[in-house]
Amino acid sequence: MSFTLAIVGRPNVGKSTLFNRLVGKRLALVDDQPGVTRDLREGQGRLGDLRFIVVDSAGLEIAEDDSLQGRMRRLTERAVDEADVCLFVIDARVGVTAADEYFAEILRKRAKHVILAANKAEGRAGESGAMEAYALGLGEPLRLSAEHGEGMDDLYRALLPLAEVFEAQNIQQAPETDVDVSEDDDDEAEDWRPSAAKPLQVAVIGRPNAGKSTLINKILGEDRLLTGPEAGITRDSISVSTDFMGTPIRIFDTAGMRKKARVTDKVEKLSVADGLRAVRFAEVVVVLLDVGIPFEQQDLRIADFAETEGRAVVIAANKWDLEEEKPQKLNELREAFERLLPQLKGAPLVTVSARTGKGLDRLHNAILKAHEVWNRRVPTARLNQWLSAMTEAHPPPAPGGRRIRLRYMTQIKTRPPAFVVMATHTDKLPDSYQRYLVNGLRADFDMPGTPIRLTFRDQG
Numbered sequence: 001m002s003f004t005l006a007i008v009g010r011p012n013v014g015k016s017t018l019f020n021r022l023v024g025k026r027l028a029l030v031d032d033q034p035g036v037t038r039d040l041r042e043g044q045g046r047l048g049d050l051r052f053i054v055v056d057s058a059g060l061e062i063a064e065d066d067s068l069q070g071r072m073r074r075l076t077e078r079a080v081d082e083a084d085v086c087l088f089v090i091d092a093r094v095g096v097t098a099a100d101e102y103f104a105e106i107l108r109k110r111a112k113h114v115i116l117a118a119n120k121a122e123g124r125a126g127e128s129g130a131m132e133a134y135a136l137g138l139g140e141p142l143r144l145s146a147e148h149g150e151g152m153d154d155l156y157r158a159l160l161p162l163a164e165v166f167e168a169q170n171i172q173q174a175p176e177t178d179v180d181v182s183e184d185d186d187d188e189a190e191d192w193r194p195s196a197a198k199p200l201q202v203a204v205i206g207r208p209n210a211g212k213s214t215l216i217n218k219i220l221g222e223d224r225l226l227t228g229p230e231a232g233i234t235r236d237s238i239s240v241s242t243d244f245m246g247t248p249i250r251i252f253d254t255a256g257m258r259k260k261a262r263v264t265d266k267v268e269k270l271s272v273a274d275g276l277r278a279v280r281f282a283e284v285v286v287v288l289l290d291v292g293i294p295f296e297q298q299d300l301r302i303a304d305f306a307e308t309e310g311r312a313v314v315i316a317a318n319k320w321d322l323e324e325e326k327p328q329k330l331n332e333l334r335e336a337f338e339r340l341l342p343q344l345k346g347a348p349l350v351t352v353s354a355r356t357g358k359g360l361d362r363l364h365n366a367i368l369k370a371h372e373v374w375n376r377r378v379p380t381a382r383l384n385q386w387l388s389a390m391t392e393a394h395p396p397p398a399p400g401g402r403r404i405r406l407r408y409m410t411q412i413k414t415r416p417p418a419f420v421v422m423a424t425h426t427d428k429l430p431d432s433y434q435r436y437l438v439n440g441l442r443a444d445f446d447m448p449g450t451p452i453r454l455t456f457r458d459q460g
């Protein structure tokens with residue numbers, strides 16, 4: 001389990017001092033890694049029982065020279081983009097400067113998660129500077145003294161909920177590896193460093209005879225390229241890479257698996273197990289229904305499992321060519337979908353004919369859309385504006401006269417989107433209020449159909 005923490009801020013606020021404190025002597029070897037330059041110092045950080053990668057964007061002086069400033073901005077942006085969490089450092093003795101505001105702006109626009117720290121706050125020296133930092137709109141500043149090692153427990157407490165969620169997400173996605181994070185490209189590392197050229201991973205699942213093989217063959221067309229068993233996937237599963245209307249995708253061929261399984265006479269058992277396995281490896285799960293017998297128990301189970309696993313889901317009703325009363329049938333499907341799978345409200349529902357190929361463009365668009373929503377990232381600042389509007393419109397209850405305060409929130413992960421709200425008395429927060437927030441997130445940030453994770457962190 002690991003995550004990447006970038007230390008960001010203008011020169012001289014104490015980034016290197018903090019970096020050295022977190023990393024100690026454990027500097028990583030970054031030299032030969034493609035995409036990792038020496039401009040950003042990287043090391044293995046340790047704080048209590050937490051292990052993470054620390055990236056230091058220090059050593060970048062603001063020069064008179066414009067191009068250097070541009071270079072600094074680009075490096076900071078890169079550090080921010082690559083990091084799971086940004087530790088934004090200001091100098092508590094100096095207070096908030098124009099340069100700090102400039103960095104704050106970058107973070108509000110790009111950072112997945114920001115922890116704000118007012119450094120050099122030993123003694124009482126940094127009191128007013130730390131207060132000023134609230135105005136940056138990046139949450140409550142931690143008071144640190146990198147030089148004297150003060151405030152490290154607060155930093156630990158700020159990182160812990162994030163680390164827990166990263167870990168939970170990670171367990172779902174990949175088996176745990178050793179805490180020593182090597183730069184080797186294992187499955188886990190891939191998760192943390194999104195690369196643009198990766199094919200989109202799709203699984204087509206559904207009951208026997210829904211038309212999975214027919215659909216996959218249609219998508220593959222003439223361009224069938226069997227890549228054989230992929231690393232990390234058990235040997236009897238097969239994935240196929242292809243170009244689907246201009247999108248590189250990799251399909252987990254559960255149909256192929258089942259046909260293979262038939263030889264060993266364990267059809268039913270294997271088809272379900274393999275379907276579930278395919279869900280685990282897919283980014284987007286296409287639940288293929290036979291329009292003649294849609295939303296049967298097995299379909300519902302698979303769709304629900306995909307949601308629980310946090311996958312993006314597309315429902316595709318196949319054999320649409322056989323349907324005579326199309327508009328009426330479509331209404332029926334929509335109604336059944338809403339009633340039977342409320343947890344996937346808003347997920348795309350498309351009709352296709354695997355046999356004729358009609359509707360494959362709709363399926364393609366739906367897959368892209370679901371994938372995009374699944375990857376959605378909401379900037380911290382917008383979330384916090386949203387949270388105060390939501391709590392103003394409908395304040396949380398005050399059990400026993402003590403109001404539950406939802407103080408601020410941030411998105412800690414995508415794929416699927418996961419948020420954490422820092423709050424008081426979270427144990428008293430009713431489920432209905434949590435649903436209010438989740439539904440609000442869905443509606444206000446355009447995240448239909450994707451699983452949304454919302455956790456609360458109690459601040460006493």
Ligand code: GDP
Pocket residue numbers: 009010011012013014015016017018058059119120121122144145146147148
């Ligand atoms: P960077 O440019 O952001 O990497 O900042 P440095 O880590 O190089 O620190 C800049 C200066 O601030 C150095 O002189 C440090 O010794 C000093 N400094 C760093 N942390 C603290 C702190 O917690 N308290 C005080 N008083 N000085 C600090």
Ligand code: GDP
Pocket residue numbers: 206207208209210211212213214215255318319320321322352353354355356
């Ligand atoms: P699988 O078990 O899910 O892989 O299903 P198959 O691809 O083997 O298809 C099961 C049966 O449904 C076959 O007879 C297919 O020809 C038929 N089928 C698949 N897709 C369609 C379709 O879009 N329209 C029609 N009419 N039949 C289809």
